[in-house]
Amino acid sequence: xxxxxxxxxxxxxxxxxxxxxxxxxxxxxxxxxxxxxxxxxxxxxxxxxxxxxxxxxxxxxxxxxxxxxxxxxxxxxxxxxxxxxxxxxxxxxxxxxxxxxxxxxxxxxxxxxxxxxxxxxxxxxxxxxxxxxxxxxxxxxxxxxxxxxxxxxxxxxxxxxxxxxxxxxxxxxxxxxxxxxxxxxxxxxxxxxxxxxxxxxxxxxxxxxxxxxxxxxxxxxxxxxxxxxxxxxxxxxxxxxxxxxxxxxxxxxxxxxxxxxxxxxxxxxxxxxxxxxxxxxxxxxxxxxxxxxxxxxxxxxxxxxxxxxxxxxxxxxxxxxxxxxxxxxxxxxxxxxxxxxxxxxxxxxxxxxxxxxxxxxxxxxxxxxxxxxxxxxxxxxxxxxxxxxxxxxxxxxxxxxxxxxxxxxxxxxxxxxxxxxxxxxxxxxxxxxxxxxxxxxxxxxxxxxxxxxxxxxxxxxxxxxxxxxxxxxxxxxxxxxxxxxxxxxxxxxxxxxxxxxxxxxxxxxxxxxxxxxxxxxxxxxxxxxxxxxxxxxxxxxxxxxxxxxxxxxxxxxxxxxxxxxxxxxxxxxxxxxxxxxxxxxxxxxxxxxxxxxxxxxxxxxxxxxxxxxxxxxxxxxxxxxxxxxxxxxxxxxxxxxxxxxxxxxxxxxxxxxxxxxxxxxxxxxxxxx
Numbered sequence: 001x002x003x004x005x006x007x008x009x010x011x012x013x014x015x016x017x018x019x020x021x022x023x024x025x026x027x028x029x030x031x032x033x034x035x036x037x038x039x040x041x042x043x044x045x046x047x048x049x050x051x052x053x054x055x056x057x058x059x060x061x062x063x064x065x066x067x068x069x070x071x072x073x074x075x076x077x078x079x080x081x082x083x084x085x086x087x088x089x090x091x092x093x094x095x096x097x098x099x100x101x102x103x104x105x106x107x108x109x110x111x112x113x114x115x116x117x118x119x120x121x122x123x124x125x126x127x128x129x130x131x132x133x134x135x136x137x138x139x140x141x142x143x144x145x146x147x148x149x150x151x152x153x154x155x156x157x158x159x160x161x162x163x164x165x166x167x168x169x170x171x172x173x174x175x176x177x178x179x180x181x182x183x184x185x186x187x188x189x190x191x192x193x194x195x196x197x198x199x200x201x202x203x204x205x206x207x208x209x210x211x212x213x214x215x216x217x218x219x220x221x222x223x224x225x226x227x228x229x230x231x232x233x234x235x236x237x238x239x240x241x242x243x244x245x246x247x248x249x250x251x252x253x254x255x256x257x258x259x260x261x262x263x264x265x266x267x268x269x270x271x272x273x274x275x276x277x278x279x280x281x282x283x284x285x286x287x288x289x290x291x292x293x294x295x296x297x298x299x300x301x302x303x304x305x306x307x308x309x310x311x312x313x314x315x316x317x318x319x320x321x322x323x324x325x326x327x328x329x330x331x332x333x334x335x336x337x338x339x340x341x342x343x344x345x346x347x348x349x350x351x352x353x354x355x356x357x358x359x360x361x362x363x364x365x366x367x368x369x370x371x372x373x374x375x376x377x378x379x380x381x382x383x384x385x386x387x388x389x390x391x392x393x394x395x396x397x398x399x400x401x402x403x404x405x406x407x408x409x410x411x412x413x414x415x416x417x418x419x420x421x422x423x424x425x426x427x428x429x430x431x432x433x434x435x436x437x438x439x440x441x442x443x444x445x446x447x448x449x450x451x452x453x454x455x456x457x458x459x460x461x462x463x464x465x466x467x468x469x470x471x472x473x474x475x476x477x478x479x480x481x482x483x484x485x486x487x488x489x490x491x492x493x494x495x496x497x498x499x500x501x502x503x504x505x506x507x508x509x510x511x512x513x514x515x516x517x518x519x520x521x522x523x524x525x526x527x528x529x530x531x532x533x534x535x536x537x538x539x540x541x542x543x544x545x546x547x548x549x550x551x552x553x554x555x556x557x558x559x560x561x562x563x564x565x566x567x568x569x570x571x572x573x574x575x576x577x578x579x580x581x582x583x584x585x586x587x588x589x590x591x592x593x594x595x596x597x598x599x600x601x602x603x604x605x606x607x608x609x610x611x612x613x614x615x616x617x618x619x620x621x622x623x624x625x626x627x628x629x630x631x632x633x634x635x636x637x638x639x640x641x642x643x644x645x646x647x648x649x650x651x652x653x654x655x656x657x658x659x660x661x662x663x664x665x666x667x668x669x670x671x672x673x
Contacts, residue, residue, distance in 0.1 A: 016053060017090035017158065018061040027068065027089040028077030031503040038076060047074060054093065064090030087161035088175060095155060097179045101147075104247075106176055108144035109159045111251040114169045119156040124149040127156070140250035169255040177222065188281040189310050190220075191348025196383050197341070198224055200356065201308055202231045203388065205272055207396040208304045208358075211235050214271040216298075217260075219244030221276045222252045228274050229258050237261060241298075270302045273359075277309035288313045289325040296334050296359060304399065305359040314355035315340045317426040327422050330373070333362030337395035337413070339376040340429045342383060343601060344555035351554070351602065353379060358395045373421060374398035376412040377429040380597065382519075382556050387412075466627075478585040478612040483576070483605055491584030494605070495548075497571035498541045504529055510543070510566070513550050515573040518558035529568055544569060547588045549576040551595055553605050559595035561588045574605075585612030589625045 019027065025035040042049040050067050052060035068086040071077045079085060095102055108131075113119050115134040122130065131145040148155065159172075166172040193201075205228050209215065214237040217225035226249075229238050238253070239261050240246035253260050275295045277288040288309055295305050307314070315338060318326060329335060337358035346352045363371045376394060381387055390411040397408035421428055486492040505512060505527050512527040534541070544550065544567045551559040552573050559576075569575055578586045591610050598608045613621060652658040 015092060015154075016063040017065060017087060017161075018054065018056060018093055019064040019067065019086075019090040020056070020059050020061055023064070023089035024062065024067055025503075027064070027079060027082060027085060028071050029079045030077055032501075033503050042074075056093070061093075085165045087158065088165035092155055092158050095158070097176070100180075103176060103180045105144045105148045106155065106159065106162075107173055107248065107251050108141035109148065109155065110163060110169050110172050110176070111141050111254050112145055113159060113163060114255050118160050120160045122153070122156060124153045127153050140247050140254065144247075170252065173222075173252055173255055187348045189346060189349050189352055190278045190281045190283070191346050193221065193224055193276075193308070194345045194347060196388065197308065197345040197354060198227050199385075200341075200383075200388050200392065201274060201306055202227050203392045204306050204356070204358065204395060205274060206231050207392055208272050208306070208399070209236060210270055212269070213237070214239065216241060216271060216273040217246075217249060218274045218276045219246035219249060220279045222248050224276055225249045225274065226252050226256060226258070229253065229256070270304075271300075273298065273303070273305040275305060275307045277307065277313065285313045285318065285322045286325055289322065289329065292357070293325070293329050296329055296332055299334060299359060301361045303360075305357075307357040307359065308354055309357075311340045311353040311355040314338070314357055315428045330418060330422055333371055333418065334359045335373055335418075336360045336363075337374045337376075337398035338428050339378060339391055339395060339412070341378050342381060342555055345383075356391075356395065358398060360399045363401070371418045372415045373418050373428075374410070374413040375416045375421075375429045376410075376414065378412055380556065380600065381412070477614050477617075480609045480611045481584075483608045483610065486584060486586065486610065489584060490582055491579050491586055493577045493579065495542050495569075495575035495577055497569040497573045497575070498538050499571045500529065500568070504533060504537070506530065510534060510568050512568045512570050513544075513560070513562070513573060514570045515552040515554075515558075518550065518552055518560050518573065521560050524560070524567075527570075534568060541568070542575075543567060544575060545577065547578060549578075549588050549591045549595075550574070551576055551592075551605065553600050553602065555600070557595050557598045557600040557604070557608070559592040561592045583615070583618060585615060585618070586610060587613055587618055587621055587625075589622065 021035045021039065022032055024038075025032045028035065039049045047070070050062055050070055053063050054061050064086040065083070068083040071079070071082045091097065095106070097103060109119060112127075112131055112134060116122075116130045119127070127149045128146055131142050135142040135145075162175070163169055163172045166175050201224060205215065209232050212235055213232070215228065215232050217228060217238060217240050219225075219240050225240075229236075232238075238258060240249055242262065250260060273295055275292065277283065277291050279291065283291075292307055292309075292314075295307065299305060313322075313326075317323075335357055337356070339356045341354045341356065343351050343353045345354045374394065374397075376391065378387070378391065391413075394408070394410050394413040397404070397410070398413065400408070416428075481489075483492065483494075487494060500512065507528060509528045509530040511525050512529050513524055514527060517524045517527070544562045544565045546563055546565040548562045548565065549559050550562055550567075550569055550573055551557070554572065576591060578588060578591075590613070594610050595608060598604070649658075653660055
């Protein structure tokens, strides 16, 4: 990267590039409050922080190059390439990343630069000639570049510097998409897919793709289409739907060096189509289903398709009119696999649950009435890489013959007759929730069995801890109760978490427990907040008390018991606090065990059912669980020491630092002396 002085860059660029304090923080790689502090602390003197040059949308804007030079000169921030990176967090005064037209022009200019090189030296006329030669049929950028030329081509130098700051044209396009407010929360269900959702589609397409397959990419989702294109490799023929307006996908493909052919020219023995619905934030369910139907109509018998979209359209119960549209698609017999996924896979719609459809040829040599669809409900499943791989295995297996499908050991999926799905209506995956109930036992048989099993388990762990003395009893424990009833009866309280600005988190101060920490309690303590700053900003916030159960409801139900207290719980995590003088049989450790696996989502916690114990058993049960936890921690520590010993032995022998002595040989040699 070539770095010029501010005066040299100003001579080239003319008008300054502007950035806000938030952009300054990003540029310097510090938190937002730090940038504000610099401005106040160094407001005067020989080397003052640069003054704002204007306001954009009512917010102070600074000359990004002046700020970058100040950061470098005063050695502030954590970015050694601050001057070269200035353009990445700045923009010309007349460029708004919330304007779709302006964003399209910038993207088109970046794409053109991959064909003609630097744009800064081009005149408006030369720019028109260059884009006419690079995109004669206006497939991806000609109209946008010509519109920019008509305005005098004011952003050419900025585009060069943006690509320089991002290190490549593809990275510059990604940066533009990230900064575009139209690609964020306002996108709703059409917003960015989370990496796990993209990985699911990519792995499914890769499992379905044969050598020399033709892959039709989604026309609207740039990140998804690019990921799929890279995953299938150079052997696949890539295209976008013939009638689709896929200009952004085409621009990204050009920048990435991916070759897209016309859909009509994508001749191959077999094709796999990737489709994402909705294409636009305002698309209703009927529009989404018609888009899926259009995909079905393009498929030949040997073709396949992968569709991802909202579960409210693809799997959940519908109105009669929408259900008729979906039923028409199901009647084709091409919907071979259906999976409902957990919420949290769309950045701009975190409560939106997605669903996956796998389409293929109707099941051959099977009467229509006997055809079946493989359905799976992963609503309550944590979407780990292993779970994703098993789901891909299940849905791909659904594409085989009836015999092949029945031979597969499904983890998530179940068989459902397509005719039954059509006749029943409602949710397509409801059948997966019906499982065989175990035979009921009498209360006497249950308690006797548990007492015997406790005795056997005590013998098995006697070497590691002192077993807890127990005796069979006929006294029943209080019945389980819902959280709502327990709160109503005064046994429990829900305490809301504190809405913390992520920028205030640091390495010192009060321990902060976040919702994501509940997946890995060992990480609790990594996030902290200054105690004085916290008290100033949140004077009425509540810290935890010993025995509080910290919980979350999304993306899955999870909980952890705080044994020490005095922690900050960051929203959306919350606290269930058992009433000290009237616990109602609740034990914190039991509550934390009962929460995972229950329903999740907004308000689901009120319906959770918690087990209870007799009041006299609360204290001894907690003592026993504490002793078991201490023994478990000790065993883990000892196991870690053994692992370290093994690692050191291997390192010593393999490096030649030590040699191993055969103890048997050494003993024989000693006896012979």
